[in-house]
Amino acid sequence: xxGPDAHAGAVSAKPLLxxxxxxxxxxxxxxxxRQAGRYLPEYRALRADKGGFLExxxxxxxxxxxxxxxxxxxxxxxxxxFSDILIVPYAMGQDLWFEAGEGPxxxxxxxxxxxxxxxxxxxxYEAVYETVRQVKAALDPSVxxxxxxxxxxxxxxxxxxxQGSKDxxxxxxxxxxxxxxxAALIDAIVxxxxxxxxxxxxxxxxxxxxxxxxxGSLAPLQFERWVIEPNxxxxxxxxxxxxxxxxxxxxxxxxxxxxxxxxxxGVDAVGVDETVDPHWxxxxxxxxxxxxxNLDPLALIAGGQAVEQAVDNLRAAFAGRPHIxxxxxxxxxxxxxxxxxxxxxxxxxxxxx
Numbered sequence: 405x406x407g408p409d410a411h412a413g414a415v416s417a418k419p420l421l422x423x424x425x426x427x428x429x430x431x432x433x434x435x436x437x438r439q440a441g442r443y444l445p446e447y448r449a450l451r452a453d454k455g456g457f458l459e460x461x462x463x464x465x466x467x468x469x470x471x472x473x474x475x476x477x478x479x480x481x482x483x484x485x486f487s488d489i490l491i492v493p494y495a496m497g498q499d500l501w502f503e504a505g506e507g508p509x510x511x512x513x514x515x516x517x518x519x520x521x522x523x524x525x526x527x528x529y530e531a532v533y534e535t536v537r538q539v540k541a542a543l544d545p546s547v548x549x550x551x552x553x554x555x556x557x558x559x560x561x562x563x564x565x566x567q568g569s570k571d572x573x574x575x576x577x578x579x580x581x582x583x584x585x586x587a588a589l590i591d592a593i594v595x596x597x598x599x600x601x602x603x604x605x606x607x608x609x610x611x612x613x614x615x616x617x618x619x620g621s622l623a624p625l626q627f628e629r630w631v632i633e634p635n636x637x638x639x640x641x642x643x644x645x646x647x648x649x650x651x652x653x654x655x656x657x658x659x660x661x662x663x664x665x666x667x668x669x670g671v672d673a674v675g676v677d678e679t680v681d682p683h684w685x686x687x688x689x690x691x692x693x694x695x696x697x698n699l700d701p702l703a704l705i706a707g708g709q710a711v712e713q714a715v716d717n718l719r720a721a722f723a724g725r726p727h728i729x730x731x732x733x734x735x736x737x738x739x740x741x742x743x744x745x746x747x748x749x750x751x752x753x754x755x756x757x
Contacts, residue, residue: 420481420548423726424611424650424673424694431752432719432727435482435550436744438734439474443741446473457502461487462531468538475547477741478748482548482728483539485604487532489554489615493563495529496596497522506567513566515574519589529600533607540608551609553601555616555655556593556634563589572621579630590634598641605646613652613675614638619665620657627661632668639670652696656733663688678732682721694726699747701731707743715750 419433441447447470454460461467470486490508494500498510512521536551543549557575565574579586601612619631639651654675655665666674666689676685676697685695699718703710718729729751735744748754 417546418481418548418610419546420728421610421650423728424548424652426692426694426726428724428726432722432729433481433548434729434748434751435480435484436474436731436735437484439478439480439484440470440486441735442737443735443739443744444473444477446477457488458500461491464531464534464538467532467535468542471535471539472542475544478744480547480748482550483543484550484613485532485536485539485552485609487535487552489552489559489617490562491528491532492553492559492593492596492600495524495526495600496563496592497524498563508562508567510562510566514564514589515566515578519585519592524596526596526599529603532600533603536604536607536609548611549609550611550613550652551601551604552613552615553597555614555619555631555653556590556597556638557622557630558616558618559593559597560586560589560630561618563593572618576621576626579626586630590630594634594637594641597638598645601638601642602645605649609649611650611652611672612642613654614671616653616655616658618657619655620659624661627658628664628668631655631658632665635665635669635671643670654696663690666690666693673726673728675730676732680732682718686721686725692726694728695722696728696730698730698732701733701736701739704731704743704747705736705739707740707746711743711747712750715747719751 419429423433450466450470451460454463454466467486471483474480475483490500493510500510502508540549561572561575562568564578614635616631622630635653650672652673652675653665653669653671656677658665673694673696674689676695678698678700680698682698689695699714703714
């Protein structure tokens with residue numbers, strides 16, 4: 405999309421959805437990546453009760469409660485489904501578990517095992533769809549419900565290595581040395597992701613975000629092949645099924661490749677990480693394309709003048725462009741709740757002096 409469309413006025417009761425469709429309200433709608441999570445005491449209590457992250461994700465009532473917690477506390481304009489990007493490889497047939505203090509693990513690792521050895525089980529999506537249905541039933545009508553999935557490159561890095569890594573070296577090596585094998589994996593992830601997102605939409609989400617957390621690790625030609633092309637395929641296939649559902653693309657670390665991503669993928673909005681100059685983004689991205697971001701999560705931890713200066717800079721940069729106020733990445737666990745409250749008040753102009 406390249407500007408306001410006929411939907412924008414019709415959905416003004418949902419400010420965030422309106423912006424995704426081209427509206428430019430005087431105050432940007434807002435939500436925060438990872439807004440449901442460890443910085444909230446109510447989340448920590450529920451997580452402790454369930455005993456583990458995956459157990460929490462697969463308890464639909466508990467996952468719905470986690471999704472709703474930040475809405476009750478802060479009144480955000482968007483709710484983001486509580487789940488995990490690795491549900492897709494889990495449904496594609498890898499085992500998934502979380503090591504305490506170390507993060508996710510997948511097996512068998514595809515650096516050593518062929519994709520054909522995996523047996524997909526897309527019933528593993530069903531608990532997530534039930535979470536969506538429960539959240540949808542409880543959500544305030546003014547709040548836009550966002551679903552999500554990891555983008556194929558980022559998902560592939562975990563599937564190939566069996567865990568996260570600092571440089572995504574195993575996947576990058578496979579992409580260079582065995583491009584046909586890697587392409588088959590990417591294509592399979594695209595198809596599994598379209599099934600997943602389509603199911604979320606059918607269950608009740610109103611927009612979806614594609615997280616490419618490791619997009620910044622690729623050289624330009626590799627970025628075109630393994631970030632832009634697969635995300636474009638997801639957008640194309642998803643729009644064929646659900647033409648009116650906006651798609652937000654978030655290629656973290658894309659930097660100067662951000663305009664090529666925006667144009668090449670066909671996403672309806674682009675998420676901008678905290679390293680990107682918002683004035684540059686506004687000048688170089690397609691006119692009228694909605695932008696989401698990009699307050700530094702560490703500025704939010706600092707609070708006070710640091711946050712206010714950053715907010716003022718962002719608002720000035722994106723004045724006149726559809727803008728969803730958000731962080732440049734996920735909210736950090738040691739973020740003071742009072743700083744989140746102050747941020748919301750400052751953005752919305754309701755702070756007291």
